[in-house]
Amino acid sequence: PAQARRPALPASPPLALLSALYGLVMGRAVTALAWRVPRGRSWARGRSACPVCETPLGPLDLVPLLSFLLARGRCRHCGAPIDARYPLTELMCAAWAVLLLLEVGVAWVYLPLSLWGFLLIALLWIDLEFRLLPDALTLPGTLLGLAAALLAPDWAAGARHALLGIVAGSGLLWLLGWAWLTFRKVEGMGGGDVKLAAMFGAVLGWQLTLLALFVAALAGSLWGAVLMLRRRGGMRSELPFGTLLAPAALVVFLWGRGWLDAYVRMLVGR
16 A cells, blocks of 8 residues: 555565565465366365375475476476476565555555555466456455555545555446446356455555556457457457456555656646
């Protein structure tokens, strides 16, 4: 929330390193979430295993990033290639942890916001592979956003900021989905997208939520244009909107306020 983004204690290089390590470790957990939740498996119980040979992974296989590099991107047991999304997810989580620290500093709000971002990264991969945005992740993500809002110096303003964001994000997508279904008789917006919008709306507030929706829509338009140029179905190809919404929310959280301020200054300057 904007009210909670003034660093209580500035970040230092040692703290940035610790946050990067925190992000790498959580990135390993995010890969487990993204693999287990859409398959209906418990994310808290059971050992991780190779998806090809199903051999349980040992401690040497679970060191974030390092295990992938030492094994040269292959399972140590069967030699099957390891999907590059695993180390990429760990790097993304590490980057988010560090950038968030630079944004909010050492403050209580860092914990719920970091977990909020990790869930968005998990949802990105799940929607890309399964066209699914599980309630098991979007609803806790919304609660984390509300918790972050209540940690603002003015908790009442933080709560109002969050509720307006939830209404703006989920309400707009619901209306678009309803209109598309009513007039085109085709489902154009899934319920998961609406809940995802509520999740990031709770953190971004209504202004940045609208900006995140615009950024995601712009990215989707560019994606569709590329598909049309490559003659792979054009606009009839299904685009996983959640895969665009989740990173758009993270990017807008970090830099969106500056973009809006620059836009307002440009208008005033005219």
